[in-house]
Every structure is written in C-alpha cells, then in structure tokens.
Amino acid sequence: DTGVSQNPRHKITKRGQNVTFRCDPISEHNRLYWYRQTLGQGPEFLTYFQNEAQLEKSRLLSDRFSAERPKGSFSTLEIQRTEQGDSAMYLCASRYQVGTDTQYFGPGTRLTVL
C-alpha cells in the first residue's frame, strides 16, 4: 500500500492525558499537512511541513498541540493535557511541492477524550 497511513486509527483517552499520532506520507511527497475534522464539519487546516520545516500554523493549533517531522519523512502530532473539545478526527495529507498540487489524505485518527 503506497498511500498515506496514520496510526493509531482510533484513540480513547481520559481528559488531561497526552496523546501522540503518527502520519506516514506517500513516499517522496515533501509536503505534509495536518487537519482536524469534527462531527458534521469539513476538515480544518492545522499546520503543514515542507520536508522537516514547519512552515505554517493555523490559529486553531493551541499551545497544547505540537507537530514534528524530524527527518522530513513521517510526522507526529502530539496533544498535551487533552480536553473533551479535542475529540475529533485528525487527518494527515501529503503532496509533492511542485507539479501536482493535489493533497492525498490518510484514513485519519479518531480521538475520543472522556
């Protein structure tokens, strides 16, 4: 399978705990994006990387959220001190920097904060 993969697919945690999600982009895609999708809404942009550099962050990305892409390949998204409002689907997408401009999405990680 050469698509975008995300792990875990589901995560249930208690309020106040830290969680970390992983995204593996399509091979050789140098741009990687994180989105959040709540029930009944469209995905909302959180942040993106070009190789290992984080180039843009949405105002939705509070201080409790941090994303990394240390070697320019996979990325992690960590949420510290989770709140019930963090419950959502977290989607990852990737694409080439130039040429095709289409973002291809992974299956998402569904987070439930109790």
Place this chain on the structure above:
Amino acid sequence: AQKVTQAQTEISVVEKEDVTLDCVYETRDTTYYLFWYKQPPSGELVFLIRRNSFDEQNEISGRYSWNFQKSTSSFNFTITASQVVDSAVYFCALSEVYSGGGADGLTFGKGTHLIIQP
C-alpha cells in the same frame, strides 16, 4: 479570507436519478485551486477533481461532471445516473496559490451528505 459554502446539508435521491451538489466560494486571490473530495463512511477523503482558476472548461469523468463558473464563484458537481455506491459526504475545497507554486492549506466547506436510495 477564504470561504467555501455548501448550502445543501443533505440530499436524498432514488438510484438512477441525476443529482447536483452546489459549491460557492469566496477568495480575494486571482489565482486559486478548487477541489472536490468524497468521504465515504469509512472516513478517508478521496480526491475527485482539481481545477485551477484559469481553467473554466467543464469536465466530465464517467458519470461525474463539474461546472466551474468564475462569474458566479461556483464549482458545482453533478452525478448522472446515481448509484448506491455514490452515497457519501462530498466536500468542496479551495486553496490559494503561493508564489512558490502549488496549493497549500485547504479551506473546506461543511460538506453535503448524499444519500442514494435503492
């Protein structure tokens, strides 16, 4: 600021009917991209089409067709002879083109839930 409006929250039709999903967008940019994605119950967003702002030609792909009208800032999606497998949530999305080329953070509409009844 960019905005995408999908006024139809839910549409239900009987199989084999034609159905059109509406998308209206707002942007101050003269160069931008428009997209449609399909989200089946499994949750993964599936890319359907990309259109840049300079290309107003309509496009047809099998039972799918798209009508881009810059004058009305609309990018509508029609499914002809709908099938039960078309049931999903469909999202319209917009992004601007940075000087470095290519589209970045997408702005999505709220989606239209399409139900095709057998």
